[in-house]
Amino acid sequence: MSQLIDMKNIGLQAADMVDVEKGRVKKELYSNPEIFEEELDLVFNNTWVFVGHESEVPEAGSFKTAYIGRQPVILSRDRKMNLHVLQNRCRHRGATVCEARKGKTKAFTCPYHGWGYGLDGSLRALPKPEEYDGVFDKSEMPLESLRAESYQGMVFATFNNDIEPLEDFLGGAKKWIDLFMKQGGGYPVKVLGEHRFNFPGNWKIQLENTTDAYHFPIVHKSFVSSLDEATADIFDFLDGEGFVEDLGNGHSVMVMIPQLVDLEADLDQPIPERFSALAQALRDEGKSENEVKKLVRAAHGTGFNLNLFPNVSCSMAFFRVLRPVSVGETEIQHVALGGDGAPDAFNHKRMRLHEHFQGPMGFGTPDDGEAWERVQKGSMAGTDGWILVNRGMSKLRTSEDGNPQGAVCSETGMRGAYQQYKKMMAAAEEK
Amino acid sequence: MKSNTQLLAQVTEFIGYEADLLDHKAYQEWLSLWTDSGLYIVPTDLNETDYLNTLNLALDDADMRRMRVARLENGESVSAISVGSTVRMVSRVRILEAGDDLVIARCAMTLNELRHGKLVTYPANVEYTLKPTAEGLKLEQKVVKLLHADGFLRTVSFIF
Structure with a gap:
């Protein structure tokens, strides 16, 4: 009996480790194997x-x-x-x-x-x-x-027959999924392949990262250096007009490049240098100038990351899918997307761009992986300690959809995810 | 036309030289081993041969190779700085095609990486397409078929 009470308490204890008011979480959430076991039950077996x-x-x-x-x-x-x-x-x-x-x-x-x-x-x-x-x-x-x-x-699935319909769960995220799916360039979005890798760290480190713009110019400096000047400017977004918005139910959107939110708008923009070969290949296939512009704009991918709690992100041009393996190990898929029936030149470009940054050999992922591994290691230092997710907390505004919104490099999305996490872990009490 | 033994010796020497350059991070010299049209490929799907039409772990033309090397050398990549040493063993070299314009060879490779004090091993079949030139053999294509290409790999901040 005492063991049963203890088991119940682990969920509650974990919920208590999320300090919503101060925007911080206990580092033990990354490293306690008992908490991990409860997360599988209370989060992953209990939601979409x-x-x-x-x-x-x-x-x-x-x-x-x-x-x-x-x-x-x-x-x-x-x-x-x-x-x-x-x-x-x-x-x-x-x-x-x-x-x-x-x-x-x-x-x-x-x-x-x-x-x-x-x-x-x-x-x-x-x-x-x-x-x-x-x-x-x-x-x-x-x-x-x-x-x-x-x-x-x-496609989402759940072991819980009592929770709300998927569309209610996605709620405010649906608008952003609709925008994300415009990157087929007029063709239905299709999976082209996937990269798979793992890292020795807790799944929540990855969950946080997809709504973390603050790290980009630091961790991904070597990637930005590999780009032409015009593209590097696009990725210099921390001082721009972007934002992070808490969409409810743990979901959030981080808009890094506002001009690439709607890929079907602003089609009169000039074609950037790095897409000139793609544009020419599409013209050579007989595509009209309008179609060329639409496809080239779609080839960029969107200018935002949509983080869906708990395991998937519509991240600029691909799906990031995470799977918790153990308290200190997480598997990740970077799923490449293109257009179903779209010209080969378009899908080829999409795959080459994916290879450039994503996956275990991309110019971005290995540096992310290094940072995450250090976070997991660092979480073992000291007997107690906090992870800060309070950046931008005092400068929140209300978005046009009525959600809390902060600067692009704020930690608004992480706080949203941890609020949902806290709610789900606290449900242990009712079990 | 050389005898098979001579060609095998020449190809084996080339593969060993390339492996030595990569293990000792002599990346600029490695870049000079390539033809301008050469492709460095690490596939995700070992049954696929249409690499341009498939998602790969890496598919580097000359520009991407230069950028990959720059990333490893310029001190801006935290993972590249953290990479310890690699030691690769190559053996079982076999000539598959011995043309005048192109030589195709295959070998076994095991790359060992020491990373944060842990040993990580990558066994692979490697296929070389080599172009005989006045300056010796040049790389026209190198395909690294990792044994666990479709599994969950650790991140890679070196060159196979």
Whole structure:
């Protein structure tokens, strides 16, 4: 009994480590393994978690595997083109039924005793079924299905059947997802590939980073140096008109380059030097000057990072997806995006730009990784201590949508995320 | 036309020389080993050969190689400063095609990196497309096929 009470207290203790009023969190949130276990339960198993984009499962029979926290799931598309998110676990003795990262199949077959499941999870066939006569009926043993909903092609799933619909959860973030999806240049946004890497640190360090403009000119100095002058100027945004806005439910948007918020506006802008080869390739393909301008502008990606609590960010031109592995290890995917049916030259440029900054060999990620690793290490110094997320707290204004908004290099988005975290961890009390 | 033994010796010497330059961070000399049209490629998908049409970990033309080297050398990158040493072993060199204009070879490589006191190992198959010139062999293409290319890698602030 005392152990049960202790377990309850861990969630509450973690909630208490978020000091909303002063804008700070206890460093123990990065390093305490017991808190991590509670986070899997109270956060990841209890809210909408991004599992993939619809373009990753384009046809009947397409599937991809993903994780919700530590739990393996399959995103599949059945013959009627309906999407399913299924637990990747045979109902018999519990082996995973799919180990491929993605692909196309007619069925998921357990390698252990050959139970075969349809794309909708239903148990179709099993060897020597007569031994189950009077024990159970096949219809009672489908792969367990999760509640799944999509918005603008982004598929989320949850183990919690009682929480609000996805669109209510996304709330103020929906407007920004709509803007983000304009970067197909007039074509539907499509996943082109992904980079995968891990770092020895807590998942919340990554969660914070996607809404942290303050680090950019410091950590990414070597990236900015590699750009031409005009592009480097665009990335010199700390003194600009950008902002960070708390969108509620842990979500936030950080607008770094205001002129690239709406990629379908200002199409009369001259084509920047670094996109001149792309523009010419598009003209050579017979694209009209208007289409060329629209595609070139879309090739930039958006000028903002939209951070969706807890595991995905629509980050300028790609999806950043995080997965908590252990208290001190996090896996990250940088998912490259392009246009479905868009000219090859456009998608090639998008992939080359992605390779330039993102992924384990990009010019940006290794320096981020180094900083995050140091944060995790530093969190072990001292017996007690605070992480500050109070930057810009005294200079908040109200946005046109009625949300708290601060300077581009404020920590408004981090505070929003920690407020949601605190709310979810405190729910331990009600359990 | 050289005998196979002579060519194998020449290619093996070249690959060993390149490995030595990279382990000793002689990046400017490494840049001079390339043809202008050369491509340095680290794929994410080991079954893919249409690299331009695919997302790679790296696909560097001459400009990107120069920028990659500048990033590692100019002291602005915190991860490049933190990289300790790398030691790579190359072996199992085999000539796949011995043309007059291009020589294609494949070898095994294991790169060991000491990073923050921890040893990280990267086994890979490496495919070289080499162009014989008056100044010796030049790199026309180098494809580093990491054994765990589609897994979750540690970040990389050196050149494979």
